[in-house]
Amino acid sequence: MKEFLQKLVTEWWGIAAIAVVALVLWLLLSALFYRQFFKRFYDIAISGTVLLIISPILLLFILIGWIKMKGNPFFVQLRPGKKKRNGKERIFKLLKFRTMTNVCGEDGELLPDEQRVIKYGQWLRSTSVDELPSLINIFLGHLSIVGPRPQLVRDMTFMTEEQRKRHNVRPGLTGLAQVNGRNNITWEKKFEYDLEYIDGGISLLGDIKIIFKTVGKVLKRSDTVREGTVSDIDLGDYLLQEGKVGKEEYDKKQAEAKEILRSKA
Numbered sequence: 001m002k003e004f005l006q007k008l009v010t011e012w013w014g015i016a017a018i019a020v021v022a023l024v025l026w027l028l029l030s031a032l033f034y035r036q037f038f039k040r041f042y043d044i045a046i047s048g049t050v051l052l053i054i055s056p057i058l059l060l061f062i063l064i065g066w067i068k069m070k071g072n073p074f075f076v077q078l079r080p081g082k083k084k085r086n087g088k089e090r091i092f093k094l095l096k097f098r099t100m101t102n103v104c105g106e107d108g109e110l111l112p113d114e115q116r117v118i119k120y121g122q123w124l125r126s127t128s129v130d131e132l133p134s135l136i137n138i139f140l141g142h143l144s145i146v147g148p149r150p151q152l153v154r155d156m157t158f159m160t161e162e163q164r165k166r167h168n169v170r171p172g173l174t175g176l177a178q179v180n181g182r183n184n185i186t187w188e189k190k191f192e193y194d195l196e197y198i199d200g201g202i203s204l205l206g207d208i209k210i211i212f213k214t215v216g217k218v219l220k221r222s223d224t225v226r227e228g229t230v231s232d233i234d235l236g237d238y239l240l241q242e243g244k245v246g247k248e249e250y251d252k253k254q255a256e257a258k259e260i261l262r263s264k265a
Contacts, residue, residue: 027204034204043145047138058132061097068120069098074133078264079150081142082170089167091264092142094150095133099124126221134173146207147172148194154257155235158245159191166194169202179213183232187239 030038051058065073075098080089099121103111110116124130137143143150150171156164177185177193185193200206236253239245245253 031204034207035202038204039144039202039207040141043138043141043143046145047135051135051139054132061129061132064120065097068118069101071102073098075099075130078153078261079171080153080156080167081150083167089156089164091153091260092137092150094142095136097124097130097133099130128218131173138173141170144170144172146174146210148175148197149178149190152234152257153260154254157253157257157260158236158239162195163191165198166191169198174210174214176210179210179217182217187235 030042062073075096077094077096078091079094081092082090084090099118100113100116101118101121103116105111121130134143138145147170148166156167159166175194176197177190180193181189197206233241236245236250240247240250
């Protein structure tokens with residue numbers, strides 16, 4: 001027995017066997033305790049490693065963005081994240097590369113999206129390169145690699161209590177809705193996919209499948225925006241357009257969103 005154990009740790013076949021057993025145990029533990037521990041562990045490990053590897057590329061895009069956008073290359077926006085213990089959503093700053101300039105009209109207001117998106121910005125969106133700075137959000141714990149996409153604060157105020165259950169988990173860089181139509185599906189369908197992801201049981205295998213499907217979507221550059229639009233329509237505007245909310249309720253919800261943003265400014 002002593003001789004066998006000695007060979008096990010010195011011979012190549014023994015070391016290989018130990019490595020295989022260790023890998024199997026690791027994967028088994030990852031699957032069993034994925035939601036409780038390993039999901040966050042992999043978020044930190046993967047985002048940190050990728051940030052380290054692509055840091056020279058990020059610096060290059062920062063420089064190009066500074067030139068193309070004539071200023072700050074980053075887009076920073078407050079988004080609702082995972083709910084706190086008091087049941088209210090934690091508001092965090094989402095980081096992305098800017099895809100639109102800040103050109104204003106004669107009235108001092110920003111021009112419509114289609115007039116501010118430049119070719120460089122369109123390329124960033126179509127390739128999803130604009131999402132790369134969000135890896136910092138993942139590393140810091142604001143986001144997960146996979147989860148319901150973080151929507152706007154003004155979208156959150158129009159969500160029903162059932163729909164806001166999507167905030168029971170960390171939002172994600174990609175999610176079930178993103179690999180099933182992304183911006184080419186209705187808001188209602190997006191929320192259905194978000195809740196299906198949560199209620200169906202968050203798992204290691206499920207997240208791996210979503211990641212691989214996301215890579216396919218990115219390579220095909222599909223579903224980046226709703227057909228016929230430059231960017232997706234806000235939830236409140238969609239509900240008003242569809243006659244699902246009245247003007248009075250619409251204004252009330254918009255005011256509520258502005259108050260949340262003002263309190264976090």
